[in-house]
Amino acid sequence: MPAIVEALRGVLPADVLVTDTDVIASYAHDEAEWAPFGTPAAVVRPTTSEQVQQVVLACLEHDVAVVPRGAGTGLSGGANALDGCVVVSLEKMNRIVEINATERLAVVQPGVVNDHLRAAAGEQGLWYPPDPASAPWSTIGGNCATNAGGLCCVKYGVTRDYVLALEVVTGTGELVRVGRRTAKGVVGYDLVGLMVGSEGTLGIITEITVKLRAARAPETTVVGFFPDVVSAGNAVQGVADAGIAPFALELVDQVCLKAVDDWKNMGLLDMCSEHLDGKSEGRGGAAVLLGRIDDPGAVGEQEATRMVDVFTSAGASFAARSTSEEEAETFFAARRLAYPALERLGDTLTEDVCVPKAEVPGMLSRIEEIAAKHDTVIANIAHAGDGNLHPLLITEPGDDAARERAQAAFAEIIDAALAVGGTVTGEHGVGLLKMPGLEQEQTGVVIDMQRAIKRALDPKGIFNPGKVFSA
Amino acid sequence: MPAIVEALRGVLPADVLVTDTDVIASYAHDEAEWAPFGTPAAVVRPTTSEQVQQVVLACLEHDVAVVPRGAGTGLSGGANALDGCVVVSLEKMNRIVEINATERLAVVQPGVVNDHLRAAAGEQGLWYPPDPASAPWSTIGGNCATNAGGLCCVKYGVTRDYVLALEVVTGTGELVRVGRRTAKGVVGYDLVGLMVGSEGTLGIITEITVKLRAARAPETTVVGFFPDVVSAGNAVQGVADAGIAPFALELVDQVCLKAVDDWKNMGLLDMCSEHLDGKSEGRGGAAVLLGRIDDPGAVGEQEATRMVDVFTSAGASFAARSTSEEEAETFFAARRLAYPALERLGDTLTEDVCVPKAEVPGMLSRIEEIAAKHDTVIANIAHAGDGNLHPLLITEPGDDAARERAQAAFAEIIDAALAVGGTVTGEHGVGLLKMPGLEQEQTGVVIDMQRAIKRALDPKGIFNPGKVFSA
CATH class of the missing domain: 3.30.43.10 (Uridine Diphospho-n-acetylenolpyruvylglucosamine Reductase, domain 2)
Structure with missing residues (x-):
């Protein structure tokens, strides 16, 4: 032993x-x-x-x-x-310690599941926004470690924007509290922000204090059916150009819809076919854009109307405010089911590049070219509104040549994202898969600054060594 | 030489x-x-x-x-x-390099004055929210160094919430870029957040990329006249309890109003007297609360009505939505002029504690006791909505005994804030004046973590030594 x-x-x-x-x-x-x-x-x-x-x-x-x-x-x-x-x-440390409506904060142990916190906050008319697609399973501690994003980040920000304080076991084995419970505070360095997103390399988070918001207003959903992904990308750029601030703006392509249909038989492709009326034929696959608006009242109505107009101008075959909340929910459910549905098709390598909004159409076009070049099936889902694309590279299990082609495509997508001013990881973290990408994105001096911080806070190098960057 | x-x-x-x-x-x-x-x-x-x-x-x-x-x-x-x-x-590096409406960001040199950036963004329908009272003079570089707050932080956050990327000269004399231009990104440690609020101890910021928001909706102002500061504090707690999310919630006490009137003759005290109708007599000085709401349409109307009700329940002698934008502007102008107006009365030592919202009334009461105990004139202005209090301790120039009494009061206010879970600095930074406070607020282990980071990034210790914490 x-x-x-x-x-x-x-x-x-x-x-x-x-x-x-x-x-x-x-x-x-x-x-x-x-x-x-x-x-x-x-x-x-x-x-x-x-x-x-x-x-x-x-x-x-x-x-x-x-x-x-x-x-x-x-x-x-x-x-x-x-x-x-x-x-x-940390799965057993799953207690919600406090929800405080006056201070608008919650204190949780790291193993609390994201959706459980959201539900508990909701009972008091409050809301914890960060909503990664893994929200039914992933934990607040893991969300902090990776600075997780999600669907509503496009308007409401990511995990780091909500973390007020942490309890942490440090690299010298001390149990410390960093951060604050007050709305503001600037005493010393931002150790909280530094721990969030450090992927377990600087300490172990044992308690988390997060900001909450008031529960948000009801939502209006706008659905757009596009004959190809690039025209959907043009609509994303159009929304940004128009200064519309959606609560969510998600892209789901035909490969994803088919995978979900094959699994759950939700009738998504029929809905698509009806709205596309044959216009997507020969264009590499259709795509759906799902926009949500949460501005209240007349402003929300106006923004939804503007979004419909932008979708139409960008080439949507059909775009409308969803008259049926059921239809809207079906598409959002499909978006959430896309990853497990695609995993059923084979080994699934998930990309996570994030590019400037103006580069979304060009990047989607490049991904199509890369898929063709490397003979790899690439499905697209995206937090499109903030330029965070998740091309999913699918291969037959056990097919080594296919795996190598997919890995080459993965690397080329990273090159393409960096070439247009993007980043190699929008919300999933560096871990192991993006270590070469980090070295491409950052200069040696900037990586050395991080190595120096790592040595300063974890002098024996025991926390998650060999992740994020090499020692 | x-x-x-x-x-x-x-x-x-x-x-x-x-x-x-x-x-x-x-x-x-x-x-x-x-x-x-x-x-x-x-x-x-x-x-x-x-x-x-x-x-x-x-x-x-x-x-x-x-x-x-x-x-x-x-x-x-x-x-x-x-x-x-x-x-x-950095005053000569004052160029606005880029304002990009599609990506909703601005790139500025550090010497750009806060109000100048806001005006330039406004010309494109965009908005840079952080608005310290020094906004007509202070620079974005200085705002980054101290992680400056302001009036609208209560709803829209502080400087760190808006900084996407920085160009920095490091402690090894390298010129580096950290951060990103994309909406999201999690590659490596949050060096941007670490630099912001580090008060010039980790590097020199030479360029700043900030997020912008869409220009906000028009505002509704609610003014409440309170017979004493503690009842105004109760209204602040009431607003938080009710879950109202104001754009700003500012407190200005009678000492400030009188100082501004003496200087600018704005008729503030007459307005107060009219609304207070003698009810503040013998209660240690009246206070005005200024609430602003920017929710659009019917929701904004409803929130403003709820705020009037909360003010009234908390003991306001008079509370109403301002029917005259001119009156509302007069009071906000008074709030902005309070600091220079009080400086005319003598040496002015500015506090900056931030406490949980539920502790605002108790803290205001403690400040009154401390003023009496130390025979010191204390004026109160506050970003009350987020519990950030700015008691201003005013003494006769050259009166050493008065200065010592004020310094003792200053220390006791810090003790009182910490005792209720507050922080010694909400937005002004540690600098020199709050170094003892930092040592009270943070444990030795947490300070040592910061010392280790300081050594890691500034190994020769040349950047602003002796500030924030001792080496």
Whole structure:
């Protein structure tokens, strides 16, 4: 038995320490396709911050790597285990500690599921906006680690915009609180913002205080059917040019709709065919844009009308405010189901580039070219309103040549995004899959600044080593 | 002549290097009262990023401290000079480089005045929200250094919420870009958020990319006249309890109104007397609350009505939606003029505590007690809606005993804010005046984490040494 397991046995309750090899194997990686992972020496499922601290102290003493983990829904390999490491799963620390309507904040343990926080806030007329597509499963701790985005970010911002304070176990094994409960505060450096998005490389988050907003006004949905993805991209640029601020603006292409239909038989393709009236034939596949507006009253009406006009001008075969909330919900459900539906078709490598809004049509066109060049099926879903594209590269499992073509296409999409001023990761994080991309996007000096911060806060280098950037 | 001046003469155009002792003296401190400052060896007013880099390289070579400076409107001593340092004034780098309506961003040099950016954005139907009371004079670079707040932060956030990217000269003399131009991005650590609010201790900001919003809807103003500050505080808590999200919620007390009237003769006290109808007599001084709502249409109407009701329930002698935009403007103008008006009355030490919203009434009451205990005139202005209080301690110039009483009151206000879960600085920064407060608010471990980051990014310790926390 490794010395670290012996040490953990000495400081943790028996049910916190997992040593069963089958169970350990189930914690060895997240949902990133083709990202390497090793076999942990142990998995721990602590129930208190003090237990997390004990684990870190033991790992410091034995010089063993610590890999923190939420629900494991990550798509970049950030939670993947290293051989001999200790995986710290925060899933049992899933208590909502406080929801305070006057201060508009919530205090939660890291294992609280995103949707559970949203529901609990909703009961008090409050709202926690960040809504990654993984919201039914992913945790607030994991959302903090990756600075998760989502559908409503285009108007309401990402996880970091909502985190007020954190409790953290540091690289020296201390349990500290950083941040504040007040609406404002500028005392010292922004350690909270630094921890958020650091993908478990600077500490382990053991409690989170987030801002809440008032529950938002009812929504108007605008649906546009486009004969091809590029004209949908033109509509996205048009919305930005017009200064419309949608609550969400999502793109779902025909490959996704078909995959969802094949799985759930929702009649999406029939709806498409009806509205497209044959206009998409020979144009590489149709796309649907889903816009939502939450401005109240007459302003919302006006913005929805403007969005319909923009969609039409950009070449929509059909665009309208949804008269049926059911139809609108069907399409948003399809958008949320797209990823699991596509996973049924084969191995699915998920891209996450984000480009300036004016570059969305050109980038969608480049993705089509790259798909053809590398003979790879690429489905498109996108948080289109903020230029965050998720081309999904699908290959037959076990087909090594197809995998290599997909990986080449993945790299070329990154090149294309960087060439137009984009970033290699909009919301999924660097993890393992985007480490080469980070090196392309950032200069050596900027990476060295981050290495210096990493050494400053994690001097023994035990937190999630080998992720984000090389030591 | 000091060696550093000789070195700077060799690398800078003649008009960039200031050696005239009278001019140098005018750059020796900001507007903080009773904060120590020394005499710089030189002041430089660079016009390019490369000149800033040359200055930093020369200072690194000669081991000379660098103190960056915007307009010098700071209230904590963050820009105060050290003996023998080089002050880098960014005032000549005042160009708006780009305003991009589609991407909703602006690129500016650090010396651009806050109001100038707002005006330029406004010409394109866009809006830069952060609006410190110093907006007519303070610069975006200085706003970034202190993470400045303002009136509309209560709804729209502070400077850090708007900074997308920075160009920075680092502690190793490199000129780097950090951040992004895209709506989202999570590649690596949040170096942008770390630089913002670091008060010139981690680098010199030479260019700033900020998010813009669409120009906001017209505003409805609600004015409440309260017989005492504590009942005004109760109304602030009531607004938070009711879940109203005002665009601004400002408190101005009678001492401020009288100071503005004495200076500008705006008839504010007459307006007050009329509405208070004698009810404030013997209650320690009246206060006015100014609420603004920017929700459009019927929702805005409804929120304004709810705010009037809350003000009335909390004990306002008179509360109403302002029927006259002129009256509303008069009061907001008074709020903006309060600080210079009070400075006419004597030396003015500005507090900046921020407390939870539920603690606002109690904190205002404690401030009254502290004023009485220390026989110090304390005027109150506050960004009340987010609990950010600015008690202003006014003393007769040259009266040392009065100064000591004011300083004791200042320290006791900090103690009181911390006791109710507040922070020692909501928006002005630590600088010199809040260094003891930072040590009260944060644990040694948390301060050590910041010291480690400081050493990591500024290994020779040349940037603004002795500010924020001791080395």
